[in-house]
Amino acid sequence: MYPAAGGPPDVPGPLRVALPSPLTEVPDDRFTRRGLRLLLKRDDLLHPDLPGNKWRKLVPNLMAARQDGHSTLLTFGGAYSGHLRATAAAGRLLGLATVGVVRGEELADRPLNTSLARCVADGMRLHFVARAHYRRRADPAYAAELCARLGLPGGVHVVPEGGSNAHAVRGCAALGRELAGHADVAAVACGTGGTLAGLAADGPPAIGVPVLRGGFLGAEVARLQCEAFGGPRGTWRLEERFHCGGYARGTPGLERFATDFEDRHGMPLERVYVAKLLLGITTLAEEGAFAPGTRVAVVVTG
Structure with missing residues (x-):
């Protein structure tokens, strides 16, 4: 794990953060009545301008750009x-x-x-x-x-869409290490697949919830792991049912779920990624997808 004082060594001062990000248990009867524990990994609190996986993916790219x-x-x-x-x-x-x-x-x-x-x-x-x-x-x-x-x-450094490349995947592997030993399953919303590729590499078994339609992310996550680590690493799977129509789209059901979650826990839910992720994981819990006693960590990327 990175030192608690700011992430990878030599992170520039304006980008330094306190690690690890908070991991908070949230009592929710949809989980507790099935013997499950819901944990929120609050990566959205990492940095005011680069929240969540944006910080984890961009910082390694920025350091590579400066080094070059x-x-x-x-x-x-x-x-x-x-x-x-x-x-x-x-x-x-x-x-x-x-x-x-x-x-x-x-x-x-x-x-x-x-x-x-x-x-x-x-x-x-x-x-x-x-x-x-x-x-x-x-x-x-x-x-x-x-x-x-x-x-x-x-001297132009090209960063791919979503920031997802080998630098980013290796940066997100630290997220998995922060959750190892604290969660039995980790879940994250997926846009380009880089966060899931890194999270699964060094963390607990991981679930990715794509926020886009298309069914293409599985191959992309595998490609990113090969680029970053030379081959497959860790255990992960995708749950494709919860994109709610595609990127930045929603449904009345998603809005009802998000509003209800906010009312229950007093926590605003970002709709493009986080609401879909929590809808998916809550649905899986209610379907009996997790064994009693499972600690389910949901990465709140913001």
Whole structure:
């Protein structure tokens, strides 16, 4: 585990946090009447600008960029991407230039939403691309084309969509180590799969709850583990039933569940990731998916 005073050695001062993040037991009769314990891993409290898995995934990438002498970060995301916001904030804190490639060329002519406006306020340069071009985001040749087109200087560090790469996966492995011995099962919401790939590597058996439709994440988690560790590591599985229509979409049932959870526990639930995760894990508990006595840790990424 990282030292309690801030994470990996040599983390820059503006990004230092207190580790491990809090692990709090929450009495909930949907769990307790089945002999289960619900634990919330409050990674959302790690850093005010880089909450949860954003901190765990971005810090290793930022350190790699600094070590390589790179002064600019280039990354990718949708119009409401928390990853873009976190990257822009990290750039501001460390004095790095940031460029965000945003999916949806049509958005360039519209007023910025609050997420993208926050990116710009933190100094990020936005570049909108057609969705067909955005599909090339994992192609190194496309990143090189973008750098040339945008006139970016040498020393550009490319961070993939969601921040998920080998650096990020190894960073998220610390999350698993923080839960080892304290939980029998760990669960996390999944967008790009990097957090699950790292969490499962050194932690208890892990459950990923995808917030997107498509059924593609299993192969992506496996690929990321191979990239980070050279092969499969740990035990994990995906529960694909709880995307509620897709990314940033919801259902009346999801909203009822989230409102009820907030009323029970006095804790606001972020709707894109955390509400879907807790809906999925609560449903599994009520279906008898966990043996009595199981300690179920839910990672609150914020």
